[in-house]
Amino acid sequence: MTFALFHAPLREPSQFVGYAGNIIDRQSEKRSDDSVERALAENSARLMLMRGGRILLKVRDDGYDAHFTSSDSAPYAPALDQAVLLGQSAQGPVLAVPVGIDIETLPEEIKAIDYRSVNVQGLLDPETLGTLAQGAALLAWHASHGFCSKCGSPSDMRAGGYRRLCPNCKTEHFPRTDPVAIMLAVTRERCLLGRSPHFLPGMYSALAGFIEPGETIEGAVRRETLEEAGIRLGRVVYHASQPWPFPYSLMIGCFGEALNEDISFDGTELEDCRWFSRPDVRAMLSGDKSLGIFVPPKAAIAHHLIRGWVESD
Numbered sequence: 001m002t003f004a005l006f007h008a009p010l011r012e013p014s015q016f017v018g019y020a021g022n023i024i025d026r027q028s029e030k031r032s033d034d035s036v037e038r039a040l041a042e043n044s045a046r047l048m049l050m051r052g053g054r055i056l057l058k059v060r061d062d063g064y065d066a067h068f069t070s071s072d073s074a075p076y077a078p079a080l081d082q083a084v085l086l087g088q089s090a091q092g093p094v095l096a097v098p099v100g101i102d103i104e105t106l107p108e109e110i111k112a113i114d115y116r117s118v119n120v121q122g123l124l125d126p127e128t129l130g131t132l133a134q135g136a137a138l139l140a141w142h143a144s145h146g147f148c149s150k151c152g153s154p155s156d157m158r159a160g161g162y163r164r165l166c167p168n169c170k171t172e173h174f175p176r177t178d179p180v181a182i183m184l185a186v187t188r189e190r191c192l193l194g195r196s197p198h199f200l201p202g203m204y205s206a207l208a209g210f211i212e213p214g215e216t217i218e219g220a221v222r223r224e225t226l227e228e229a230g231i232r233l234g235r236v237v238y239h240a241s242q243p244w245p246f247p248y249s250l251m252i253g254c255f256g257e258a259l260n261e262d263i264s265f266d267g268t269e270l271e272d273c274r275w276f277s278r279p280d281v282r283a284m285l286s287g288d289k290s291l292g293i294f295v296p297p298k299a300a301i302a303h304h305l306i307r308g309w310v311e312s313d
């Protein structure tokens, strides 16, 4: 089996963002209703254990390990009937499994760490962080879609966790991915950054918003930028994307060419929004805390949009 197929070409921008390193062989054409049982029966099966937005990690001398065997996951009350099969890794099948254990009672050598911190602190290799995003998104979808949205009956998991079937009305339901546009409006010399009230003090980032039904990516980028900041955009170009497991989004990062520079924002969605020059942004990217303002870390796609613009001509 070769995994080269799943490796991105060198320098594809998406490969530098957090949660984007997933190279598991999903074998989507081979999913059957007993995929999970068959995978769990393999000695090489590795389980990623999750609960309440956190993943259980084994503390090692040289870092963290996110994979458990079937037997060493037993003390943490894995709900194997709710396990989903992520695919085949070079070491064997990988599954995501919700666990029932109260995370306050975990032993010293196991930590339950929230998905955001795992990404920002770089606790896992990119490939494992990518499968975490896949598993987290699927488990979150199942947790909130246990009932048929057509007739209200409890539905059953099928196809290794990639489908739910209603036994009453036979409707099939599929896991969803919610697209979010994140965009950097730019002029020749400046880029537009805003502050949401829930950001860390001093952090400025690219604007973002959900893509709505019936909308193109470009349309959403233009609408959100106009609504949030009063800036009209001309040309919009795609740059990179990022799986975002909160709970199951895909961030789609774009640049937009600003047609006006007079900002207007209402103070609710954004508490501040300003133009920043290239030297300003270079300083913010440098991590110099004395400035009091900074941009999101490398784990976030916003960082790569901002850096991509600064480093371009």
Ligand SMILES: [Zn+2]
Pocket (backbone or CB within 6 Å): 148, 149, 150, 151, 152, 153, 166, 167, 168, 169, 170, 171
């Ligand atoms: Zn139904």
